[in-house]
Amino acid sequence: MxxxxxxxxxxxxxxxxxxxxxxxxxxxxxxSNIVINQNSKxxxxxxxxxxxxARAHTDNIDNALKQSLLKAKISLNEVDLIxxxxxxxxxxxxxxxxxxxxxxxxILKKPFVxxxxxEGHALTARLVYGIKYPxxxxxxxxGHTQLILVKKYGIYKRISTTLDDAAGETFDKAxxxxxxxxxxxxxxxxxxxxGNNKAxxxxxxxxxxxxxxxxxxGLKTAFSRLVNMTNIEKNKNDLAATLQSAxxxxxxxxxxxxxxxxxxxxNITRLVAAGGVISNIFLRKKLMELAKIKNLxxxxxxxxxxxxxxxxxxxSGYEKFKNFxxxxxxxxxxxxxxxDPDSYLNHPTMKKIGKKGIKA
Ligand code: KG4
Ligand code: ZN
Numbered sequence: 168m169x170x171x172x173x174x175x176x177x178x179x180x181x182x183x184x185x186x187x188x189x190x191x192x193x194x195x196x197x198x199s200n201i202v203i204n205q206n207s208k209x210x211x212x213x214x215x216x217x218x219x220x221a222r223a224h225t226d227n228i229d230n231a232l233k234q235s236l237l238k239a240k241i242s243l244n245e246v247d248l249i250x251x252x253x254x255x256x257x258x259x260x261x262x263x264x265x266x267x268x269x270x271x272x273x274i275l276k277k278p279f280v281x282x283x284x285x286e287g288h289a290l291t292a293r294l295v296y297g298i299k300y301p302x303x304x305x306x307x308x309x310g311h312t313q314l315i316l317v318k319k320y321g322i323y324k325r326i327s328t329t330l331d332d333a334a335g336e337t338f339d340k341a342x343x344x345x346x347x348x349x350x351x352x353x354x355x356x357x358x359x360x361x362g363n364n365k366a367x368x369x370x371x372x373x374x375x376x377x378x379x380x381x382x383x384x385g386l387k388t389a390f391s392r393l394v395n396m397t398n399i400e401k402n403k404n405d406l407a408a409t410l411q412s413a414x415x416x417x418x419x420x421x422x423x424x425x426x427x428x429x430x431x432x433x434n435i436t437r438l439v440a441a442g443g444v445i446s447n448i449f450l451r452k453k454l455m456e457l458a459k460i461k462n463l464x465x466x467x468x469x470x471x472x473x474x475x476x477x478x479x480x481x482x483s484g485y486e487k488f489k490n491f492x493x494x495x496x497x498x499x500x501x502x503x504x505x506x507d508p509d510s511y512l513n514h515p516t517m518k519k520i521g522k523k524g525i526k527a
Contacts, residue, residue: 173247173488175239177271178481179232181224181264182256182284183309184215188231189477190239190246193485195294198239200471200478203227206349213343221259228267235477246277250484253281253494254501255310261500269496278493280484285506287479288441289317292466294482303435303463305422305454308442309335312381312418314425315506316433320490323506326425331384334414335444340387341410344394345403350474355407356447362408367393369413374420379428381421386413415450419457426461440467443474 173193180187189200205223209215236243251268254261265281272279288306292298300319303326306312312334316324332340335352342351347358370389372382390410397406422438429435438458445451445467458465472478 173485175241175246176248176250176481176485177232177235177246177268178282178477178479178484179228179249179251179264179268180284180287180475180477180480181228181260182252182254183260183475184209184220184223185475186224186227186231187475187477187480188228188235189481190235190241191294191478191481191485195297195482197294197478198241199235199237200476201231201234201238202471202474202476203231210348214339214349215257217257217259220257221263224260224263228263231477243271243275246271246275248280248481248485248488249275249277250280250282250481250488252284252287252480253498254283254504256284256502258500258502261502265498265500272496278488279496279498280488281494281498281500282480282484282487283504283506284475284480285311285504286483286487289315289323289506290320290483290486291441291468291472291479292439293486294479295468295472296466298437298439298466301433301435302437302439302466303425303429305418305438305440305445306442307334307418307440307444307450309333309339309444311442312383312444314379314422316435317439318433320486325505325507326428327379327381327421329381329383331382332387334381334383334418335442337383337387337414338410338444341390341407344391345399345406350443352444352447355411356449358404358407359411359449360404362404362406364405364408364412366402366405367397367409369393369409371413371416371420374417377424379421379424381417383414383417386410386417411447411449415447415453418444418450419453422454423457423461426457426463436464438463438465440465441473446470446473 339351347354
């Protein structure tokens with residue numbers, strides 16, 4: 168499809184358990200950002216059930232689009248570009264979102280862009296604050312914990328990743344042990360507000376190590392043991408606060424190492440944080456302090472743009488379109504889709520590529 172001036176961008180996000188549809192304009196204004204969450208549907212299972220998530224996206228996506236257009240005060244015909252998350256994520260949800268978007272693209276005769284969800288998070292600070300490349304990115308979400316050099320659009324160098332669980336996953340699993348409803352991180356943060364973070368001792372895997380990567384599985388196991396030995400009801404707040412502190416300490420320590428190891432010639436002056444875990448106020452405060460000590464400017468999106476949303480998909484799709492044009496309607500959703508194509512070569516565990524492709 169021929170490139171034309173783009174004004175209104177539609178962003179559709181369905182990679183996990185939030186159905187989100189947003190309209191963003193080419194001037195970085197978020198005209199609408201509708202998020203329909205499915206928390207109540209998954210609650211009784213203690214985690215996200217992929218089949219239920221896919222069905223809920225099917226139920227919600229039409230309504231989310233209608234609400235989004237209404238809020239943005241534009242008609243569907245005024246949309247110039249249709250961007251949809253095409254991976255990484257749960258395949259059922261990705262199929263719903265991309266099929267819906269491709270259908271709109273055919274009917275409206277407007278270009279379609281297949282967006283990498285991680286790129287959506289990675290570029291949110293550009294949407295919100297208009298910051299320039301390059302920057303050091305801390306991406307911490309339910310499925311990923313990575314430090315990445317964002318050099319310019321499409322050029323990403325991974326510095327480190329998690330060897331096992333992601334930070335968000337650790338919050339979620341710990342919350343489940345405390346019998347808290349999803350999303351775990353939010354509940355742990357609430358309880359922590361009046362908890363004593365020194366009430367118990369928990370390990371901080373890889374703390375002060377020269378290995379640049381993250382690891383949370385040892386912490387998760389230790390927390391599980393601690394919970395089994397402790398009266399949960401009486402100690403909920405202290406348990407949550409101790410866990411939150413341990414996760415935050417690990418993230419700060421790894422980020423500090425990445426900053427210390429930055430190559431001087433790159434002249435990185437910005438630390439950017441993104442992903443659901445960055446909603447955590449305690450973590451944001453610590454990152455801000457770290458950035459100040461290291462003489463970097465710190466940027467984190469507002470909380471509603473840290474967790475999954477269509478606005479980040481619209482914006483990164485727009486950047487992709489400006490750089491590389493539209494995507495083919497044959498584009499297949501990719502449950503695995505790392506930001507940097509060489510990631511499997513650099514991955515610390517050197518895992519081989521599986522049937523589903525390289526793990527992001
Ligand atoms: O980016 P996101 O919305 O979805 C993924 O791409 O995974 O991140 C979701 C993750 C969940 O693990 C959730 O528990 C965590 O972000 N999260 C938080 C907070 N809010 C969401 N973790 C800690 N503190 C929070 N306030
Ligand atoms: Zn996400």
